[in-house]
Amino acid sequence: MxxxxxxxxxxxxxxxxxxxxxxxxxxxxxxxxxxxxxxxxxxxxxxxxxxxxxxxxxxxxxxxxxxxxxxxxxxxxxxxxxxxxxxxxxxxxxxxxxxxxxxxxxxxxxxxxxxxxxxxxxxxxxxxxxxxxxPISYLSPYETRAPVTGSRFFGREYELSRILANPDTNHVILGIRRIGKTSLLRELERILKEREDPSRVVYLECSDLLSTDDYIREVVRKLNPRELPRLHMQKYVFFFPNFLERMSQINKAKTIFLLDEVDNLVIMQRGDWELFRMLRASSNKGACQYIIAGFREAMREQYMLDSPFYNFAQEVRLNEFSRQQARQLIVTPMENLRVHIRNEDEVIGRIYEETAGHPNLIQYYCMILLRHLDQTGEREITPKSLFDVYADEGFTSHLLTSFMQNTENREKALVYAILMTAEEAGTKGFTLEEIDAVLRKGGITMQQNAIDEACNVLTLAGVIHRKGKIYYFTSPVFTKVLHQTYDLNYLFRKVKEEGYDRG
Ligand SMILES: Nc1ncnc2c1ncn2[C@@H]1O[C@H](COP(=O)(O)OP(=O)(O)O)[C@@H](O)[C@H]1O
Ligand SMILES: [Mg+2]
Missing domain, CATH: 3.40.1350 (Trna Endonuclease; Chain: A, domain 1)
Structure with missing residues (x-):
């Protein structure tokens, strides 16, 4: 019973x-x-x-x-x-x-x-x-600090279905910091483990794995720890391919590897590629499928063509959310929390524009709005509520800290110089020539390739992006906050004093 x-x-x-x-x-x-x-x-x-x-x-x-x-x-x-x-x-x-x-x-x-x-x-x-x-700010699914899955995962329908529908293809997920690579991998892991035998699905965070040894040890630990002692007895070039094949035979199906943050591993393997050759072979033999994330674009350009990665994996590029996806992320939880949005189209439009569709920033935005509702006891968001975001210290420091940490003085100088000329530069866009001109005006001459490189770094960090010949700041909120929080002339002067040439 x-x-x-x-x-x-x-x-x-x-x-x-x-x-x-x-x-x-x-x-x-x-x-x-x-x-x-x-x-x-x-x-x-x-x-x-x-x-x-x-x-x-x-x-x-x-x-x-x-x-x-x-x-x-x-x-x-x-x-x-x-x-x-x-x-x-x-x-x-x-x-x-x-x-x-x-x-x-x-x-x-x-x-x-x-x-x-x-x-x-x-x-x-x-x-x-x-x-x-x-409190509704706590009940909400918004999460700004950790990867999200399940009920807290939004959008990415196309990427999910494309990867899940092609079990015979390897995939490499590319995108800037905080765009949602780990979340996508974790969500894939969750779905796959629900559908398949969970022991076939291995998620591995690779940022601390610097050598072939490290990687192999972690994989063996996850798949069959009893074999760990054998690692000392046998050369891994013989042991590991055989190990992967045996695992797939035992499970009667491929092992699916979800490898996150492989950047460091790739850097360490540069030139040698021993590990990646083994991975490639295991995939060709049908023993494993690989879904990889964490490649930065520069890596891809530098290393993909002459590496075993060439033609190894289908590229899945993660971009900002579409307006429709942003709407889901904003409206669905709000509706479930019984929060009414007045002038919904205007509110969504504003949030979308100011965050440039960046999921993490949208989450931050929504979180702040909900905290305010908790404080006031109100249950309505209006276009006016959006101003609260700029006053939120957590939000501004979140934006500024990631900028400060991801850039060096050269990149900072460039950003300050552009924003010093006019606040509108934030939305209007700028060309390389214009960057050169504003830098000169501020008393900095930089070689063309240094400017190029700085723009690349800023693009990787998600601060700016390029359309044709014109660069744009990714998030208007960022430029506004920078303007509002700092005296840009002062920051620019400091950067000049400290030096902006990288050694
Ligand atoms: N699919 C998604 N749905 C909702 N929020 C997301 C999604 N992807 C990313 N985010 C937001 O972005 C943040 C960073 O995501 P994460 O997966 O850690 O990015 P990455 O691995 O690319 O650095 C999350 O904390 C969350 O706020
Ligand atoms: Mg990540």
């Missing part, structure tokens, strides 16, 4: 098609996990549900019950997730005792559960109850 479930979960599972899993009881409470990822909020595909039955309420004070729930959170390590508590009784007295530990608990009392179960829109009703208790 099936275990007893709360009525609400029964309904969600049996009639609404949500996936519900039973967890291990903790401190005497039944635990469940429900997949709420389709809501496109911070609620994951394993949103924990603690069931507090009527008998659990017997003779227990609200304060003690809350402490007990706090201990479940601690015990199960749920601090960083939103957890639902289905409480078969009156939940109102408990709210008083919410602490930082129980901050993420959404309490659904007996009456509320009934309301959900009898509602004609149960999902919506439950979401209303949750969003009344959890």
């Amino acid at each position: 099936q275990k007893e479930w709360p009525r609400l979960l029964r309904l969600f599972h049996d009639e609404l098609g949500y996936t519900v899993r039973e967890g291990n009881p903790t401190l005497g409470y039944e635990l469940f996990y429900v997949d709420l990822s389709s809501w496109k909020l911070r609620l994951s595909n394993r949103t924990p549900v603690i069931w507090v039955k009527t008998k659990d309420l017997d003779g227990v004070t609200s304060q003690h019950l809350m402490q007990s729930l706090g201990d479940v959170v601690r015990e199960r390590n749920l601090q960083r997730q939103i957890t639902l508590v289905l409480l078969d009784g009156n939940s109102t007295p408990l709210f008083k005792y919410k602490t930082s530990l129980s901050f993420n608990l959404a309490l659904v009392g007996g009456e509320e559960q009934k309301r959900v179960v009898h509602s004609r829109r149960p999902s919506g009703e439950l979401l209303d109850i949750i969003s009344a208790q959890i």
